[in-house]
Amino acid sequence: MELLIYIYLFIFGACFGSFYNVVGLRISDGKSISKPRSSCPKCGHVLCWWELIPILSYFLLVGKCRECKSHISTKYLLFEIVTSLLFMYCYFMFGFSGEFIISLMFVSLIIIISVSDLEYMIIEDKVLIFFFGLLVLLRVFIKLPTEFLTFNINHYLESLIGGLFGFILLYLIAFIGQIVYKQEVMGGGDIKLYGIIGIVLGLKMTLLSLFFASTVGTVISLLLSSLKMINKEKPIPFGPFIGIGCLLTYFYGIEILKWYFNLF
Ligand SMILES: [Zn+2]
Structure with missing residues (x-):
């Protein structure tokens, strides 16, 4: 069976x-x-x-x-x-379980944005709006897993804070990057995407996913640029790394955190 x-x-x-x-x-x-x-x-x-x-x-x-x-x-x-x-x-x-439905939708969002980001360096608003609506609705009925909670507060509040945190943090990174490097370091699509991710994952896990996404992104970017496969004119799309970081966190974040804090 x-x-x-x-x-x-x-x-x-x-x-x-x-x-x-x-x-x-x-x-x-x-x-x-x-x-x-x-x-x-x-x-x-x-x-x-x-x-x-x-x-x-x-x-x-x-x-x-x-x-x-x-x-x-x-x-x-x-x-x-x-x-x-x-x-x-x-x-x-x-x-x-309920979380199974959320996970299927979350995977779907990540696959679609990775396809378009790899091909056109775009994360389309229509896709983001659709999944924003769908995942907010699902999180109303299917509560955030208890171990994902940062403080022992309400599940809904955690999702809301996670979403706002993801969106605002990436917006700030983009804003500061623009001033420092005088060019776009992060697309608008990535910023909005992180708002949705925050709703699905909550505050703590969103932060962890960003850590994984940037680590994986940095390692692969260094590897590709040393192989001369990317350069300033041909930048690398960040969407697929966000996807990898998020799924890693979603499936294994709790285990990784437990393992890490047991080391100290
Ligand atoms: Zn043909």
Whole structure:
């Protein structure tokens, strides 16, 4: 039975991952997400039903367009697989509970913003507004896990403080960065995104996620710039690092904090 649930979640995740690729790419490009049907960006060949099967179609087509033989980006495949694995992981962590629904939505938000941020360096307002509404509503009914609370105050207040804290802190970082470096160090999308993250995670975990996001971001940026893969003209999108930092905190933050404080 459990195995069956995981298989379902894998398929379900792959389909949603495929849809999130479309949402992330089309919304940021100002296109409709339902029409026209998906086609090859090189030759315009409209994909038939089996070419639209997530994950599987990539292997059936051996990673190439059936018409013009141009390479299909492995990014699509990667996001489909990552969404599948994360959907299964959400069930593994939370089982069938309220938090399971929040975790699926949180993962969805992170996948969509990562797709668009990697492709266009944009985190679209429409996506943020949708998930803001959805996650605020869900947090009204599904309380923040007790161990996420910073002070033993009300769950709602913790979410509210977390959201305000995330938004204001990133706004300040962006504001100071602008003065010091005389250029945009943080996009408006990142700032608004952190408001939503704060609502989902609460104050303490938001701060921890920011620490992880900037650590992972710094390490990977240094690595990529030493390989000359990024430079001042070609900056690196921060959204995917925020995503990694947040999921790490969401799934393992409490364990990491316990481990860290036990060291001292
Ligand atoms: Zn083609």
